[in-house]
Amino acid sequence: MVIPPTYAPIPSAIHPSHAAIDKQTAAWADQFDLGSPQWRSRLATQDIGAFASRILPEGQEDVVAVLSDFVIWLFAVDDGYCEEGDLADKPYELAAVLHRLLRVAQNPHTPMLAGDPLAEGLRDLTLRVSRCGTALQVGRWVDTLREYFFAVVWEAEQRAANRVPTLNDYALMRLYDGATSVVQPFLEMGHGYELQPHERDSPALRAAAEMTSFITTWDNDIYSHHKESRGTGYYLNSVRVLMHEYDLSPEAALTMAVAQRDRVMCLFLSLRAKLEDQGSPQMRQYLRSLAAFIRATQDWSITSLRYTTPDDPADLPHAFTDRPTDDSTEPLDIASISWWWDLVPASRTA
Ligand code: 3E9
Ligand code: MG
Ligand code: MG
Ligand code: MG
Ligand code: MG
Ligand code: MG
Structure with missing residues (x-):
C-alpha cells in the first residue's frame, strides 16, 4: 500500500540537543535492562530521542530528557506487554501487572517489584518527573498512566476475542491506548508552568487535547500499517477497522482514514484560533505544544526505522502537503467524538 503525503499545516521543529538526548535514552534503556538486548538494539536505531525533541522543541532540556526516557519505557510496555508479549491477549493478568506498576508510580518508595526492569525504570522516571513538575502535574501524570493502562487492557x-472493534469503540479507545494523554503533562512541565484547572478541564481545551490524540494515533495507524499488518496476526489499526466497518478495500480504507485525520486537523486549527483569542498565555503555549506534538509524530513517523523498515520497506512518503484531502466542516460520523464539532461555530470553520 502506498501512503500518500499527508496534510501538515504545522511547522517542523526540533530541540537542538536531540542527538545527545537520543544517545542518552539508549543508555538509560540499557541501564534499566528494559526489554531484551535485541529489542534494545532495535529501539536504539528508531530515533526515540529525536521524537521527544520534536514534541518539545523549545522545552527545558532536563524535561525533554525525561520525556525521551519515558517514551522508550512506554514502547517497552507497548511492544513487550501489550502487543508482542505473553499478556497481549490476557486482559485479566495484564490488568493485575499494570496495577502493580501503577503503585510504583504513585509512590516510588513502595517496596515492591524490586529488580523488575519496568518497575525500576518507572521508579526512576517518577522521581525525575517529581523534580520537573508540580504535585498537581505529577498526580495528573499518574492519572493519565492509569487511563493508558485501562485502554491497553481493553x-x-x-x-x-480476535475481534475487529467498531469504528466508534476504536476511536474512543485510541484516544488513550496510544499513550498520547500520558505525554500531555510534559507539555506543561517542559515550559515550567501549570495550566489553570478551569482552562485545562474546560470542554474546549479537553477537545483540543483529544483531537491531538486522534490525529497522532490516526497518523500512527497510517504510517505503522505496513509494520503491523506484517506482524504476527492480530492487530488494531484504523485502516483495518474502516475496512471492516464499511466493507472497503485497504486502499479505500486508507483514503478514508486520511480524510478523517484531515477533517480533525482542520477542526483543530479552527478551535486553536478561537482559543488563542480568548485564553491565558499558558493556554496559548499549551496549544502551541499540542500542535508541535502533532507535527512531531508526522516528522518522526516518516523517517524512523521503526516504520520505514528497510529490510521490508514500507512505501512511506518523504514529504507532506499543504492541502487537506477533505476540509468539510461536518462532524465525523463517530458518536464518541462528534461533540468536538459543537465547540466551533460553523462560521469559524468555513
Ligand atoms: C502508539 O500506537 C502511538 C504512538 C506512536 C503515538 C505517539 C507516541 C507517544 C505518545 C509515546 C509512546 C507511545 C506508545 C509507546 C504507545 P502503536 O500502534 O502501539 O505504536 P506503534 O509504534 O507500534 O505503531
Ligand atoms: Mg539513534
Ligand atoms: Mg500499541
Ligand atoms: Mg505498537
Ligand atoms: Mg501503530
Ligand atoms: Mg497497534
Missing part, C-alpha cells in the same frame, strides 16, 4: 480483550 485492547487485550479485543485480541483475546
